[in-house]
Amino acid sequence: MARNKFDVDENLESPFDIKHFRRAMVYIKRQKKPMLIAFALSALSAAIGLSAPLIMQHVVDVTIPAKAYEPLVGWSALMLLTIVVSVVLATIRSRIMTKVGQDIISEIRIDLFKHLQQLPFKYYDDRPQGKILIRIVNYVNAVSDVLSNGIINFILEIVNLIFIAAFMFAVDVRLSFVTLAGLPVFLGVMLLIKTRQRRAWQAVSNKSSNLNAYTQESISGIGVTQMFSREQRNEGIFTRLAANYRFEWMKAMRFNALIPFSVDNLSTIVTALIYLVGLLALGPADITFGVILAMSSYAARFWQPILNLSNLYNSFINAVAYLERIFETLDEPVTIRDNPGAKALPPIQGQVTFDNVTFGYDSGLNILENLSFDVKPGESIALVGPTGAGKTTVVNLISRFYDVSGGSIRIDGHDISQVTLKSLRSQMGIMLQDSFIFSGTILDNIRYGKLDATEEEIIAAAKTVRADDFIREFEQGYLTEVNERGSKLSQGQRQLISFARTLLADPRILILDEATSSIDAKTERLLQEGLNELLKGRTSFIIAHRLSTVKNCDRIMYVSNKGIAEAGSHDELLARKGFYHRLYTAQKMEA
Template identity: 55%
Template sequence: MARNKYDVDEELETPFNVKHIIRLMKYVKPYKSKIIITVILMFVASIANLLGPYLTKIAIDSEIPKKNVKGLILLSVIFVLTLLVNAVCQKWRIREMTNVGQSIILNIRRDIFTHIQKLPFSYFDSRPHGKILVRVVNYVNSLSDLLSNGIVNLLTDLFSLLVILVFMFIVDARLTLICMIGLPLLAIAIMTIKTTQRKRWQAVSRKSSNMNAYIHENIAGIKVTQSFVREEVNAGIFRNLSNAYRSAWMSAQRVSMLLWPTVEMISIMGTAAVYLIGVSWIGESITVGALIAFTSYISRFWAPISNLGNFYNQIINAMAYMERIFETIDEKLIVENLPGATEMPVIEGDVEFKNVSFKYEEDGNLILENMSFKVNKGDTIALVGPTGAGKTTTINLLSRFYDISGGQVLIDGIDIRTVTLESLRKQMGVMLQDTFIFSGTIMDNIRYGKLDATDEEVMEAAKAVKAHDFIIKLKDGYYTQVNERGSRLSVGQRQLISFARALLANPKILILDEATSSIDTETEMALQEGLERLLKGRTSFVIAHRLSTIKNSTRIMYIDNRGIVEQGTHDELIAKKGAYWKLYTAQFKFLEAAV
């Protein structure tokens, strides 16, 4: 059985390399001043923290034998001050770096969301929306700890390690060299598990994506699920996806956790060697205070090394998510502003397709081939024909949701590829068959296309499309809260609201794709009155399977076989008794039979 998209692992199209880290650092750069201040303070805190063992050595070897109470009090005061300095610096680090880390996360999430909004429809058609969502939310969140603490901790731990080594060499150089014997072993262990660890976390990334994709799909289709009593079956699918994620996560953790016991084992072995050798040297070449201080430094020596190991784990884990994030940001825009694109002047409404050809993929079949037609401003053009013939493709090319493969699309004599997308689309109103209602009030939904519209303008648009009557009957009228996708409204009501939204924007060119497909006959008759007034003087393109709604169009174009088969007014095409006549007659007979 063919597998669904949600349980198919996404393969990375580009391998990870150090450029990803460099690229991540570009997001860090704007906050370098705060990071530098924090690092300096952490250096101060590290030195203050490392003075403790040395003060202990002085107390044991010098002040206590001399019974110097004042000296001990002074050392105690200095020790307390080091603790206070360390506490103040740590508080600064937590506050500032949390703020910096979350600001960087905000910028990354903004960039990926902004880019996603510009991607072509084909990007969203080719993958589950849950897999897109997980990149914007979960994957970006997974970088939070790395950015908030990891970078500063890395610099601080490296500095602390250097300072510790200095103190250790001051106390006893021989014991320091003995302690460092374990470092080559640690390096070998890190290099051994590196590749396996990265692959395991990539698997976690894929399984998380699959699970989120299915959750999103299941919630979106919950009505169908309950209608067909699929709850148990879907729960079984979710268990399998959830178990796959759990197994991948446990497998990744097992590898990641190998580093910590490795560091601990080498640390214990080094400490034991220092004790064995150091104790035998007491009284000969080392004092008791020096040995106590040195053993205290040993634990502090391995602490930053362990932290560096944890940072390494963070980097390896974050790689799996950074790869996906940057892969999405690098997704090529099929349609974008060309270099030197200018603002589209105020549209008058003349439209021309000049030898337009189009195919969705470079090596795919032509959907349209050498299509040519002219439309004068104010005309209403109806597009009819069989499913898949290219009607919706034609209006998508006019809105430049796709770029043509050949020819030209001109508005007022201007090639639409030479103007910016924003300046073109903001003068066009589009209402698609698949209407989308956002969560919020009805007023907000109608105002979506023109945010500065007054309440009166919103109501006028609703009245024009005959939506006002049903809106005022709702409990809170225009301020009625509608759920996501408008689930509290009927399909017809959602289409009327969507229509009002398109008309409120006062577009110079209006596109209606099956705009009245879900409106009942009585509402349709009322809507036609408003349409006739609103379409007057406005260039409009209408796609409709219900042919009764387009009889009064300026021109009807029958599209099939990659182009226009015939065109003319309703009466002209009926008189021809061609493709349109057959379609109209068949639909008329069907309606008679239904009655």
């Protein structure tokens, strides 16, 4: 559980290898046609651009010595044309690759989001939301250019090197070898820093993830922060995380800066050697000034692709750290899914059977052990007991948000592990403790679980749970815009809207987890009237700490000690003077 903390670096589940990059090629291959066009345009632009030094050499060695000034205008126009055509082709190519890059970003991000939608609750229990969010947004952005322009540019720069080398050797073999003399030094520098550079960017990735996680957590808990005057302490924590990120970033950038520094200096030294060898060692009798001028131009051009390749290498090293995180997320197993051969659950009556069910969130630590009970269709069951005993766990297992460790759960005789999740959950109405409100209108929030619901059905559901009155008090009524998590609404209003959303689906099995915990006593009495009608003919599981809300349930189960300590009606359990009696008596005394 250590990775569930914002100040703990994530460890990769497996080391990076080339297969991760091959997996990324799946997205690249989908853009094969535009990328081939872009590559052709780039190659043509490069070839045209490389003709400029040859034109310059001809002018210096032939046209000017012959004092043929009239052709100079034509040669100048031709050189200008090569520049214009090269720029136009490069612009078209850039526009194509911008679209390709955005298409790749979109596909990776959609695949990530789809996968996250299917991951079980346990995945989110173990990780801060900020560390998940950064993978969908920041990390995908970071790899997009490498997976689009990076591939094209890598191939193009190699082609450029081949073209430039061919032109160089065609002009002068001896000075060409002078140009190539700096390559061994450059390769030595690359080999020396590559491992440390990758580790440095992995560290940057970790610190960025930590900073993002704490920022998200702080924004979500801003009310608690201000309530306890924690602003100054939180600023100190954020400052420390930001300083860690800055330190790792600067360390990684030092490695990045070393490569262009090496290339620039090697290019300068090689160019100086060309003039030195050409003018002093060979001399005017053996080599013309036009050749030296052309070779110095080609030498500068030769090292430019190497610098570009080194920058691409830097980008690739950076992207590797992010690709590792992206594919780690995509490789996260979807443990709660339709099993092979799963069939659709037919329309149910609502019989629920627990048969020797054992379950624990962590291996070796069971919350429930050998739990067995049977609920008849239409029966209302209240789950009460101490905090942490497993009440919410029971209803989570019925909905198959988690899989049991042992035993089985059946609905109308069907093992829920052998039916499709959609057919199971579509026949359930589930209201968890967290009354989550999405950004949008109140109408959209109630309709969230039944998109084809009419406005009349939505209003009817709101009236049943006594939400209609307060909704109509808003100026825009049901069309009132609410923020994410419903910050404009009271906690009680949020719960009533969530309750209406649950009831709208007209479920056969109704699960209410602390559904009335934030509703005042007057509203609760009104809500109970609607609930009494709603619960008729439906199997229901109700979790509530306020026992006044569950007195009328058909059966009350006291959950404790990894199972059901006692069960019966309200009157039966009071007569036993056991766990429920003590809990009920204690609440009456507190009241």
